[in-house]
Amino acid sequence: AIQIMIGLMHIGFGAVSLTVFGQVYIPLAAVGGYPFWGAIFFIISGSLSVSVENHLSKSLVKCSMGMNITSAVMALTGIILYISELIVNILPGDTNPVGVGLGVLLLFFSLLEFGITVSTAHFGCQVTCCNDDPDMVFVPYTVSGGVACAEGHPAPPAYEALSPK
Template identity: 40%
Template sequence: MHIPTLSSLAPFRSPLPDTVAVLQNHSPNTIMDSNPITPLTPRSFSRDESDAYMPKAMKKFYRGEPLALGITQILIGIMQVGLGAAFHTVPYYYYYSYIVIEVPIWSGILYIISGSLSVAAARNPKIPLVKGMLGMNVVSSVAAGIGIIFLCFSLDSYHLRRQGILYGITAVFLVFNILEFCITISTAAFGCKTVCQDNYTETVVVVYQNVSPGDSVALPDACKDPRSL
């Protein structure tokens, strides 16, 4: 009985395809390194690029410089409250209706509140904060207008003209109230342009590039849809 050997079966073996032979002659590392896949992560945005993608409503809001004006309002309110409290130590202050009804105290507190809301809205521009800032600035503008009227009448007071210190402090109060009135009107106007819109369907474009995961930086809140914050 003839037993077939490997050499006798050689003609009947089908040769390996060329592609398989090529794969056998290469190491697995050669195949895996062909086209490496890199993750897509958001790239960091510069200030100019963030402004370019910022919704128009937010651009109008920041054009009014709410942060700087808010800080100014806070300082005016603090100085007005301080001067109003110090005014009670001056002789004959009871002839001064502006001090008797405590206009510097309650108006200064309103200025501090409206300034604080302006600073908060500038740092975190959410629609509720912007609306609160708008309402408080309207109230503060009314308070500043009332203060201006009282101060204009007080400057003609006979007792006030005889007291040089009172007259000088009254002039400072008048400057503060005029400045506060202008600031509140400006801030309220830009706040109204921000919230008085029918929709916020601004398209925000996010550009992706191949960077390492540690370099990814999210878009600032100012570049997002205000209603989604």
């Protein structure tokens, strides 16, 4: 869900950053369309991750892992674009603070997306590449009803506070 929200925020803030174009600030990433095409990749990979949680299958885990790797490359591209954008616009000294703020915010979201996609792809690779049991599929970060448990296994017994004697 976080990947989907980051994608939607990229679209929104990318559209706003286009409005500061030509006002002393040049939004390189937005002119190249990164907030829009990068956001599409983030939304698709987030949707596949949600789909894996709801409909568990090894092929869907592989699709999600591939899309997360692609999104990680897109996020890395965005990081490079936003760093370049900030360098180009901050060096002259006469900058638009709104443009710089949007650039820094979108850089932060790209860094966050990169971390999420790399960790999700890592766990997906552990499941598909390093697992000898073809019937076992593990989805990380899944919590059901407040208790994390494997599919088909009962939840652990509830903790009972022991009173001192």
